Amino acid sequence: MHLTVAVATYRRPEELVRCLEATCPQVRDEVATGALSGAEVLVVDNDREPTAESAVQTLADPLVRYVHEPHPGISAARNRALTESAATDVIVFLDDDETPRPGWLAALLAARDRYRADAVVGRVVSDLGGQPDPWITASRFFERPRRTTGTPMPVAATNNLLLDRRVVERLGLRFADRYGLTGGGDTHFTRRFTAAGASLVWCDEAVVVDHVPPERVTRSWVLSRARRMGNSQMVVALDLAGSAPARARAAIRALAHGAARVSAGTAMRGLGTLTGSAHRRARGEVVVQRGIGMAAAVLGRRVSEYSRPAQAGAGEDDASPQAPLRVLCSFPDPRPTTNPYITMLLRALRATPGLQVGTFRWSAALLQRWDVFHAHWPETLLTGGSPLRRTVRQGLFWLLLLSFRVRGTVVVQTVHNVQPHEQHGASVRAALAALRRLTTVRIALNPHTAALIGRSCVLIPHGDYVSWFADHPRQDPQPGAVVFAGLVRSYKNVTGLITAFRAAERPGLSLRVLGRPDSEALEREIVQAADGDPRISLELRFVDDAELVAAVTGAQVLALPYEDFHNSGTALLALSLDRPVLVPDNEISGDLAAEVGEGWVRRFEADLGPEDLLAAVEQPLPDGRPDLSRRSWARVGEAHRDVYRTAVRGRRERRS
Structure with a gap:
């Protein structure tokens, strides 16, 4: 097990060195005893300039690695720690003004093993540095509650928190940037963590000491912190409420609790x-301020505790971070059957500093204000269901377009296909045309789409699926095994694949088709085409990720005989699992082969024939892995943010 201890820091070099000097020996001890196979202490400097770098260099401990994250806010620093520890099994968060007591790390790891926990939160005790003001002592504000080790926790702070990195990645969690300067991001993160079914337990023996600076040991600071804690508690509750009725109920509860x-x-x-x-007087003041913070949250007010001072020579806009852009995606919350591209894009956008991203609900789309509307397959908002349902949807869609015009919402659209796969009626085509006229920027997933669209088009390559499937076991490729996987549509030419396969003669050749057809007629056509050939296995249903990984990695090649090969997430899926793909030969597949390596992309001309299948399975697997370095989701998220910012800036300049 490899471990990373992450310490976010901001302009506290002396406290940082004290923290590192107390932490590093415990990390070394755990490596020496064999509890850890490897470890590092990661310092994330969250200042505008790399001001903590000299302190780390002076310490000169090879266990410590330094990175600079200039985007302001503790959420950005924590997310940078998660990104930097992608290859780590366990990450432990500490604050730079804390020092762990002896046995701290061993206790955290022991609790994780004993309770098979996905996360462990340890105890924090405060060192007030001498004799505090009598009001501070009377308030008992710095006295934190203790619990029995192993007690399940619904929420935790990140000043002494162990997390299983694999669970974090599987859940797609990141710290929300909108809490970066207000506080509450750890509450928001851990509540989502436990709500998703992950286990979080208390460890009373894992103790760190919080060295409280003198400027915080004051009545005014304590009351301000109490107000912020009440505010962020209810802001998080409102954020997590979900639907409009749930938010209304949460708002009523927040007002009631505050009052x-x-x-x-x-x-x-x-x-x-x-x-x-004196205790009752002081505690009463603290409770009042916490209630005021709760009520303020319902009124839309945020208490910002960690605002940053402007630096010499900085402009007004540099004194604080850009307000996060509010982005509404055109798809709803992902489900298990959702296209993984959508789920991974949503995760990447939510992990990108400077963005606040929502998923589509008609109430949120029409009643809330958004800076950007990002459309993916917008026809899904206009179709489906009964004729009455479609009519209502189309009416709401036109109302939505009107609201975009009135509010100045920028429309960005990802062009997944140059031409739609299905034919639509005149009313749908008219609505889609109106959306296109409102669109400021189009995003293409490959350069050929961008060339076809022309102006106002930006290229952002489709991200990979490496982390998506990382936790699922793989199979060894079986000689002669061919697989097709994905949603089955007519243009994907599965019947053509079956016809070519049936004409191929080779011992051990097999074909496995996995995926749900989009119509009963297509399903009957596929079943009829495969009838009587025992080498063909049809599994015409939704396939979960574990079964998909086993099927793709158990094959020698993934065959995609599309009539129009343009953007294929399934091809990237196979390459992310280190398996070659067989695709039509065109400019797009040629570029893909040049990017990832020729041996990984095998092509056929004109119609797929049996000789193409035989050539594909007889060619050995290439050495190494496909080169997918251009397709990391961190880069994809940042590229989308840049597109949004440019589009919003341009729209505001035109309106002014």
């Missing part, structure tokens, strides 16, 4: 005054 705390705190403070109890 109750203000009332209870006022009564507590009054009782303390009457009885001479």
Whole structure:
């Protein structure tokens, strides 16, 4: 097991060195005992300039690795730590003003193993640095609760938190950038973590000491922190509520809780005054401020605790980060059957600093304000269901376009196909044409799409599927095994593949077709084409990821005899699993072969024939792996953010 201890830092070099000097020996001890196969301590410097680099260099510990993340906010620093630790099994987050007590890391790892936990949160004790003000002592604000080790937790802070990296990646979680300067991002992250079924437990023996600076050991700071904690608690609750009715209920609860705390705190403070109890007076003030923060969240106010000062020579816009762009995607929350491209794109966008990304619901689309509307296959918003349902959808769609015009929402569209695969009626075509007229930028997944579209088109290559399938076991390729996988549509020419296969004669040759046809007529056509050939296996249904990985890796080649090979996520799926693809020979497949390696992309001219299949299975697997370096999802997310920002800036300049 390889471990990364991540320490985010901001302008605290002395505290950082103290933290590292206490942390590194414990990490080395765990490696020496064999509990860890490898480890590192990762410092993420979140200042505009790399101000912590000299402190790390002075320490000169080979265990410590330094990276600079200039995008301001603790969420950006935490996400950079997750990105940098992609090859790590376990990541532990510490704050730069903390020092772990002896046995801290061993206790965290032991709790993880004992309770088979996906995450472990340890105890934090505060060192106030001397005799604090009597009000601070009376408030007991810095006294954190203790629990029995192994107690399940619904939420945790990240100042002493162990996370299983594989679980984090499987759930597609990142820290939301909108909490970067307000606080609450760890609450938002861990609530989503546990809500998804991951286990989080308490470890009372894993103790770190929080060295509280003097400027925080004051009555005004404590009251401000209490207000921020109440505010972020309810902002997170509202964010996680989901549907409009759920958000309304959450808002009512937040107002009720806030009012109750203000009332209870006022009564507590009054009782303390009457009885001479300094504790009740101080606690009452804290409770009142927490209630005020809760109520403010419902009114849309955010308490920003970690605002950054402007640096010398910086412009006004540089004193604080750009407000996150609010981006609405045209697809709903992904389901298990959703195209993985959509799910991975959504994860990448939500992990990219500077973006606040929502998925499509008609209520959110029409009632909330968005900077960008990003359309993927927009015809799905206009079709499906009964005639009445389609009519209602089309009416709502026109209303949505009108709202974009009135509010100045920028429309960005990803062009997955130059021509639609299905024919649509006049009303749908008219609505799609109106959307195209509103579109500011089109995103192409390959340069040939961009060339066909021409102006206002940006190339962002389709991301890979390496991390998506990383947790599923692979099979050894079987000699002569050919597989087709994916949603079955007419243009994918599965019947042509079956016809060519039946004409191929070779011992051990087999064909496996996995995927759900989009019509009963197509399913009957495929079954009839394969009838009587025992070498053909038809599994015409939705296939989960584990079965898909086993099928693709168990084959020598993935055959995609599309009539129009343009953008194929399935081809990238096979390449991400280190298996070659057989595709039509055109400029797009030629470029793909040049990018990833010729041996990985095998091509046929005109119609697929039996000789093409035989040549594909007889060619050995290439050495190494396909080169997919241009298709990392971090790069994809950043490229989308740049497109959004440019489009919004241009729209605002034109309107002004």
